[in-house]
Amino acid sequence: MYDFRPAPGTSKPELHRQLVDAADALTADERDPVANMANVAALMGEFLDRVNWAGFYRAVGGELVLGPFVGRPACIRIPFGTGVCGAAARDRATQLVPDVHAFPGHIACDGATRSELVVPVVREGETIAVIDLDSPDLARFDEDDAAGIERLAELLSTRI
Template identity: 60%
Template sequence: MFTASTLSGSKPDQYAQLAEQARALLHGERDRIANAANLSALVYHALPQLNWAGFYFFDGTELVVGPFQGLPACVRIPLDKGVCGAAARTRTTQRIEDVHAFPGHIACDAASRSELVVPLVRDGALVGVFDLDSPVPARFDVEDQQGLEVIARLFEESLA
């Protein structure tokens, strides 16, 4: 298994290595809970400066917490609230440098300062979001966004 110490090279190289590990974890498995659990653990332990990494699944009305790593989280998020709701509603990745400046931010963990949320869509339907929080302001850059969008696409492709 990859750990932060085994990822090497440039940031894009590290995300390529992380994507390879994600492919190996997902290979042959179609259960979304199992795959979300493994990807949450992989990303949380491989990337530095995270305090939460996990999934929220869309139940047809709102987002409901799924597998994650980190402190206990908000259980339900309406699509008109917070960074996760914005990603789900707009179906666009949200990369927020300062969550306290984001209108309607939901503070599940007061230590979180920046956030990156990737919407999950399969066959045109909203599945949920892949959410990462950091206690470091502006933790996520464009390379992080691109790398984590690849991980999210791999998850989408794994769905039965």
């Protein structure tokens, strides 16, 4: 049985270190990318507070297609360059958005979402997926979150 959870009061950098370590342990010996994304989405749901959606969009033929996630039902397809996820995929750059309503072209899959962090998963210079985190709180995510999820994306670049 797996029981990966941070202790209450864990600092944000330590929480992200533990999240990456747990993801490493769960994905190290598994070759199926969907299984790995599903377990990591569940981990993010356990580790990250004040998050109403955590998961993946996979890059398929120039668009993002919904992958494993925890949260409410979501948009299924997002063209590269559209919305926060599409911008991250196209630019291969982290999108840290304190107020999604101020982001040009934001796609509102869940009206409760107010801030978002999207990190591309890049392999051999190409976006293969994005990790998407949504929160009902304004400015929920910061540079510590971005750095932690970027480390997670780097780990997963060879496992999904």
